Amino acid sequence: MQGIIRSGAWLAFFAAILLAWVFLYMMAMDMGLDLLGRPDAMGEAMRGMDPRMDMKMPMAEFGPLFTMWAIMMAAMMLPTLVPTLRAYDDLIVSAGATRAGWLGVLAGYFAVWVGFAALIAAAQQALLFAGVVDMLGIGTSALFQGGLLIVVGAFQFTRIKQVCHGVCHAPTVYFLGHWREGAVGGLRMGLALGAFCAVCCWGFMALGFVGGVMNLAWMGLATLFMVLEKLPDIGWRVMKPMGFVLIAAGVAVAGWPLIAGG
Structure with a gap:
């Protein structure tokens, strides 16, 4: 019976991630974008709109922006939680943890990222206006x-x-040092782990303003890198090289108008 519950929980978890990506794809299509965030005629028209005009535009309103970012958090950040949930899963077998605690960790983690979605939606709205x-x-x-x-x-x-x-990379160490029992305990640990993760990964969410927040290929690449950063064997190896890549890309992007103009 425990095995069936475990399998069901994991299947529901991965189904939620898949469904989030499907919703993002549908939203991108509604906005006239392809998977690379390239707009068709409708998308180009939307891109050129002035948000200060007296007309209803969902992408200029906080509610639709928050909904979009909350779905994006599910699509992008839940995959990065797999090593953490797997570590808690091992403790269910070896240390008497519970499935309710597992669900609490998941709920706490996602609650933090929903809060982050509200912050970045507000930031996008401010940057837009x-x-x-x-x-x-x-x-x-x-x-x-x-x-x-x-x-x-x-x-x-x-x-x-x-x-x-370091906390995100070694969740077992965090669990052993900050253990809380039951669903409420799992929720508290999930909130803390989500906070560490949000501070660790905020930048890759913000980079949506470079490649396009609805450029699914761009955001998918960011998701892949964040997953790699949390893998035990290679996480430390990719962190600083990516920093060099991003800085070099930033210098190239910022300097290109000067080079092209010259």
């Missing part, structure tokens, strides 16, 4: 895009990134 990003969430200047790439790349070398990544 300031003219920094367009209606599709893409930066309107090479300087902004390049600067954001450099900031996120530099963050890869900071002490706070190392500390938060």
